[in-house]
Amino acid sequence: MELSTLKTALLVRDLGSFAAVARLLELDASSVSRVIAQLEQDVGFRLFQRSTRSLAPTGEGELYLNRIGPLVEELEAAGDEARMNAVSPRGTLRMTASISFVQECLMPILPEFRTRYPEIDLEILASDANLDLRADGIDLAVRFGQMPQGDWIVSKLMTTSYRVVASPVYLERTGRPAHPGELSERDCIRFAIPGFKTLWQFREKGATDAFSVPVGGATVISNALSIRSAARLGMGVALLPIMLVQRDLERGTLADLFPDHACAAASFDTAAWLLYPSRSYLPRKVRVMIDFLKEHYGRSEV
Amino acid sequence: MELSTLKTALLVRDLGSFAAVARLLELDASSVSRVIAQLEQDVGFRLFQRSTRSLAPTGEGELYLNRIGPLVEELEAAGDEARMNAVSPRGTLRMTASISFVQECLMPILPEFRTRYPEIDLEILASDANLDLRADGIDLAVRFGQMPQGDWIVSKLMTTSYRVVASPVYLERTGRPAHPGELSERDCIRFAIPGFKTLWQFREKGATDAFSVPVGGATVISNALSIRSAARLGMGVALLPIMLVQRDLERGTLADLFPDHACAAASFDTAAWLLYPSRSYLPRKVRVMIDFLKEHYGRSEV
DNA sequence: TTCCATTCGTGCAGATTACGCACGAGTTCA
DNA sequence: TGAACTCGTGCGTAATCTGCACGAATGGAA
Numbered sequence: 132m133e134l135s136t137l138k139t140a141l142l143v144r145d146l147g148s149f150a151a152v153a154r155l156l157e158l159d160a161s162s163v164s165r166v167i168a169q170l171e172q173d174v175g176f177r178l179f180q181r182s183t184r185s186l187a188p189t190g191e192g193e194l195y196l197n198r199i200g201p202l203v204e205e206l207e208a209a210g211d212e213a214r215m216n217a218v219s220p221r222g223t224l225r226m227t228a229s230i231s232f233v234q235e236c237l238m239p240i241l242p243e244f245r246t247r248y249p250e251i252d253l254e255i256l257a258s259d260a261n262l263d264l265r266a267d268g269i270d271l272a273v274r275f276g277q278m279p280q281g282d283w284i285v286s287k288l289m290t291t292s293y294r295v296v297a298s299p300v301y302l303e304r305t306g307r308p309a310h311p312g313e314l315s316e317r318d319c320i321r322f323a324i325p326g327f328k329t330l331w332q333f334r335e336k337g338a339t340d341a342f343s344v345p346v347g348g349a350t351v352i353s354n355a356l357s358i359r360s361a362a363r364l365g366m367g368v369a370l371l372p373i374m375l376v377q378r379d380l381e382r383g384t385l386a387d388l389f390p391d392h393a394c395a396a397a398s399f400d401t402a403a404w405l406l407y408p409s410r411s412y413l414p415r416k417v418r419v420m421i422d423f424l425k426e427h428y429g430r431s432e433v
Numbered sequence: 434m435e436l437s438t439l440k441t442a443l444l445v446r447d448l449g450s451f452a453a454v455a456r457l458l459e460l461d462a463s464s465v466s467r468v469i470a471q472l473e474q475d476v477g478f479r480l481f482q483r484s485t486r487s488l489a490p491t492g493e494g495e496l497y498l499n500r501i502g503p504l505v506e507e508l509e510a511a512g513d514e515a516r517m518n519a520v521s522p523r524g525t526l527r528m529t530a531s532i533s534f535v536q537e538c539l540m541p542i543l544p545e546f547r548t549r550y551p552e553i554d555l556e557i558l559a560s561d562a563n564l565d566l567r568a569d570g571i572d573l574a575v576r577f578g579q580m581p582q583g584d585w586i587v588s589k590l591m592t593t594s595y596r597v598v599a600s601p602v603y604l605e606r607t608g609r610p611a612h613p614g615e616l617s618e619r620d621c622i623r624f625a626i627p628g629f630k631t632l633w634q635f636r637e638k639g640a641t642d643a644f645s646v647p648v649g650g651a652t653v654i655s656n657a658l659s660i661r662s663a664a665r666l667g668m669g670v671a672l673l674p675i676m677l678v679q680r681d682l683e684r685g686t687l688a689d690l691f692p693d694h695a696c697a698a699a700s701f702d703t704a705a706w707l708l709y710p711s712r713s714y715l716p717r718k719v720r721v722m723i724d725f726l727k728e729h730y731g732r733s734e735v
Numbered sequence: 736t737t738c739c740a741t742t743c744g745t746g747c748a749g750a751t752t753a754c755g756c757a758c759g760a761g762t763t764c765a
Numbered sequence: 766t767g768a769a770c771t772c773g774t775g776c777g778t779a780a781t782c783t784g785c786a787c788g789a790a791t792g793g794a795a
Contacts, residue, residue: 132512133435149772159755164773174515175523175552183761184771191518198511202504209500210434213476216493221477250477451743461784466744485790486742 132173137203139166140178144188144196211414220415221250228273231355232403233257235375240427244420251416259354270417272406273424275372277398279406286421288403289428291372293394295331296385301365308368311344311389318367319346322396323353331370332395341399359385370396403428434475439505441468442480446490446498513716522717523552529566530575533657534705535559537677542729546722553718561656566710572719574708575726577674579700581708588723590705591730593674595696597633598687603667610670613646613691620669621648624698625655633672634697643701661687672698705730 142152143163153160171178178192188196214222228237233255241253256269279285295311308314311333321329334341348367352358355375362369363384379385393399405424407417444454445465455462473480480494490498516524530539535557543555558571566574566585581587597613610616613635623631636643650669654660657677664671665686681687695701707723709715 132509133437134439135435137436137508150770160772161756161774162754165753168773174512176515176518181772183773184763186772191515195511195515198514199508202508202511206439206501206504206508207434209497209504210476213478213493213497216478452741462743463745463785464783467782470744483743485744486792488743 132170134203134206136166136170137199138207139163140170141196141200141203143167143179143186144192147186149186215413215415220248220419222414222416223252223254224271224416224420225254225256225269226271226273226420227256227258227269229259229275229355230257231372231375232273232275234356236428240423244423247423248416248419251419270407270414271420274404274406276401276404278402279404281406283406283408286405286407288405288424290402291374292401293370293372293396294376294380295368295370295388295392295394296362296376296379297368297388298363298365298384299386301362301367302386304365307386308388311342311392311394314344314346314368317346318348318350320348320350320352320358320361320367320369321346322355322358322370323351332397332399333389334393334395334399336391336393341393341395370394434472436505436508438468438472439501440509441465442472443498443502443505445469445481445488446494450488517715517717522550522721524716524718525554525556526573526718526722527556527558527571528573528575528722529558529560529571531561531577531657532559533674533677534575534577536658538730542725546725549725550718550721553721566708572709572716573722576706576708578703578706580704581706583708585708585710588707590707590726592704593676594703595672595674595698596678596682597670597672597690597694597696598664598678598681599670599690600665600667600686601688603664603669604688606667609688610690613644613694613696616646616648616670619648620650620652622650622652622654622660622663622669622671623648624657624660624672625653634699634701635691636695636697636701638693638695643695643697672696 139152139156142155143149146152146155149163149167150160153163156163167178174195176191177189178195179186180189181187234257237255244251245253261274273288275291278287295314305317308317311331314331319329319331329346330343331346332341332343346368350361350366352361355371358369359371359375359379361367362371363379368388376385380387395401405421407413407421441454441458444457445451448454448457451465451469452462455465458465469480476497478493479491480497481488482491483489536559539557546553547555563576575590577593580589597616607619610619613633616633621631621633631648632645633648634643634645648670652663652668654663657673660671661673661677661681663669664673665681670690678687682689697703707726709719709723
């Protein structure tokens with residue numbers, strides 16, 4: 132009758148399978164099997180009725196699990212809140228962000244974070260997929276685009292803006308386009324995810340109306356960093372967030388084609404958002420990471 | 434953050450010492466120390482402030498323990514109730530009774546109980562001391578005398594009555610007393626606990642008034658079974674519950690001196706009582722033991 | 736004051752437990 | 766029918782826990 136035992140039993144009920152729980156907890160299915168068997172031995176009746184391939188809670192099992200579920204959660208919450216009150220924040224912080232954000236924004240400031248909060252263990256899931264915060268036990272996520280909807284708390288980290296860039300070599304070879312409209316006839320390196328249309332948006336400085344330009348070209352890549360590499364190598368024109376091209380523009384390895392235009396892939400009002408599961412309290416480890424990120428990027432526009 | 438850990442922490446708060454908890458849980462004090470240290474490591478702050486010899490919860494510790502206390506109890510209760518609902522009762526049943534009751538009444542029927550409920554482990558504390566049911570974690574107690582007072586549930590097992598007996602050898606040597614009053618001049622083997630007066634009570638059959646006889650003699654023993662042995666050996670006259678002398682009377686190894694009188698040590702309205710801690714539910718293992726005892730002794734008068 | 740008993744903490748060796756892997760029986764889906 | 770998956774069980778290893786011994790510190794008794 133240990134807490135971990137009860138938690139696995141609850142997970143089994145929720146996921147409906149020993150194997151699924153095993154994958155989630157990163158241990159062998161046999162362990163889950165044994166844990167449940169032991170708990171059943173302890174309470175004296177079967178919690179789950181299992182045929183070789185399907186699984187369902189028994190009547191008594193259902194009752195028992197319903198009873199202990201809230202209690203276990205409360206106990207967990209009590210522990211979390213206690214940890215939150217600890218003078219120095221600690222624990223494991225699971226966060227996710229796009230590969231490019233991790234590479235370009237997170238990595239440079241991580242050493243400072245580790246120095247400031249040595250007792251926080253970081254687990255960073257760099258992924259361009261929109262993971263399920265709850266299912267994967269993620270404490271904090273960074274998402275780009277329009278303000279996300281859903282059952283979590285959203286906080287704006289910074290506004291993002293895009294630039295249309297190309298390498299000087301490429302421009303020398305093909306000439307520099309005078310107006311965004313000319314991009315239709317150029318090689319535009321495009322992002323290969325649904326929603327990232329092949330229509331690029333532009334809005335002249337001071338103007339209120341935007342116009343879109345259909346773009347095409349030989350290259351479609353599903354990774355922003357690779358798109359930047361392709362642009363650097365003179366493979367074409369790319370639409371990239373300032374975040375990724377700031378340094379290239381300063382060094383001259385990439386050139387901003389339309390400094391007088393605001394550019395966007397889909398919508399102009401995009402930003403970087405911080406997402407975290409809605410709970411009655413916010414663990415201190417998450418709080419300090421949010422503050423840390425805002426301290427570095429909160430005032431900037433990238 | 435396991436349940437056992439939390440329970441230990443709560444016990445430490447309640448008992449105010451690692452060593453005391455260690456004794457209660459029957460493990461080494463160092464283990465308790467390590468468990469608490471680990472929990473403190475986990476929540477990130479000190480739960481108890483300890484000088485080498487004294488111990489007190491810290492502020493945060495107090496808060497945390499107050500929070501988890503009821504939760505842990507609830508979870509325990511949920512487990513107990515689940516076990517109670519198990520089809521076949523199981524678990525460890527701790528019970529206490531006087532040495533003589535255990536010897537004479539419990540032992541003869543135990544094999545049958547074990548056969549009927551093989552999954553119940555029995556722990557029998559044979560003791561003439563009135564143990565603290567709660568502190569010693571006792572599920573069921575058998576007590577003799579007048580109806581006990583206190584914060585527990587009391588259920589009458591059977592009425593008890595006493596007989597004044599002596600061995601035929603003794604009677605042959607000294608002559609058989611014709612009336613209880615003559616006992617004052619005899620060797621009466623007396624019980625050596627406070628409250629068990631040296632005044633024996635008598636009431637003639639059909640009479641309403643009782644009278645008492647002051648008794649004396651060379652032998653005072655603190656154990657009912659030893660008193661019976663002494664009586665068998667002809668050391669004198671003894672006042673013993675029927676429970677203990679039934680077989681001797683049948684076999685003739687002891688004789689009932691006053692079959693026409695009701696006898697008592699202190700009060701006539703004594704009985705054997707079953708006591709169990711008052712809880713909202715009654716574990717099945719306790720329930721079946723109560724039923725089992727009543728099945729064997731409930732209708733009898735001993 | 737001195738001595739003794741008792742407190743909690745830690746290092747160390749042994750024992751208990753938990754874990755993953757391999758394998759088997761049985762079921763679902765293609 | 767076979768491939769892929771389910772849960773359960775041995776088995777050997779690895780991690781964990783436990784008890785003992787010892788030390789430092791404290792409070793009460795003589």
